[in-house]
Amino acid sequence: MMMADAGPSGPVLQTGDGPDPTDATGIAIDPATAAPADYACLGMGMRPTGGEDVTFDLEIKEFRTDDTLGDLCVRFYADNMPMPGDTCDPESDLVTDGDGVVEVTAPANGWYAYRVFPKEGPSPSLQIAGSVQINEPAPEADGGSAEGNSVSQATLDLIPTVLGFSQVPGTAVVAGTVFDCAGDPVYGAEVRLYREDGSPILEGTANADPHYRYFDGDDFPSADQPYTHVDGLFATANIPVASDGEFVFMELWGRLGESDTEAQLISCERLPVFGDTISIVNLEPLRADAPACPGAS
Known part of the structure; x- marks a missing residue:
């Protein structure tokens, strides 16, 4: 079985059943159930064509x-x-x-x-x-x-309350789950947000700044998890948006294999965000017809 590799750009992308029971931080994946995430379809899928x-x-x-x-x-x-x-x-x-x-x-x-x-x-x-x-x-x-x-x-109040910051009125929340080609939640992915002009939405340290958070592998938000756990869940909060809403790009990055020294783009979607609203998107592997992604340029 594959162990979590804390390489220079995070661990290798994996799937599994829970945290490592010997890791007191809860961050590592259980090596007894860990397996490589399936990204064989990366860059090959297409947006589904609807019928009647x-x-x-x-x-x-x-x-x-x-x-x-x-x-x-x-x-x-x-x-x-x-x-x-x-x-x-x-x-x-x-x-x-x-x-x-x-x-x-x-x-x-x-x-x-x-x-x-x-x-x-x-x-x-x-x-x-x-x-x-x-x-x-x-x-x-x-x-x-x-x-x-x-x-x-x-x-909506749960994530900031648990993590020790307040949701700023008029800002947006984006949340969802990361899936691989087999439809399994993915461990080890990092979320990045960009505005339509390509500028990154960076995490800050102040209460009112944007915050990026992941869950603990058991569907509960974590203050310490630095990337997605085995539940694949993520949330971003306090994202400043225009008064009528706007579009942003959400990207996922991760290492596909042990030989990869740097993370690569594994998913990208353009999605709407609105003040005092949570935008929900499930992120699947990067499609051949994916939008132009600012972080990849």
């Missing part, structure tokens, strides 16, 4: 608790393209029913996006913050179903 339109139920569940709520205003994007400045009108846009469901239509097997708009509530767990998710696959036939995420204020 299909109608299906999109069930919106709270990101952490799986609770459903009615009366959430939802914008659905069959073209996978949420735009800055979008709003939601309950009179003309979609609203979840009592089971948290909206009926939507998109090209079969193609990617869609959706955005859940804020809703006031009597407590942080029932107050819904804004959320947006892209690159979600539609079912292949009519009558199917899919799950989406809403994010309560309690969940």
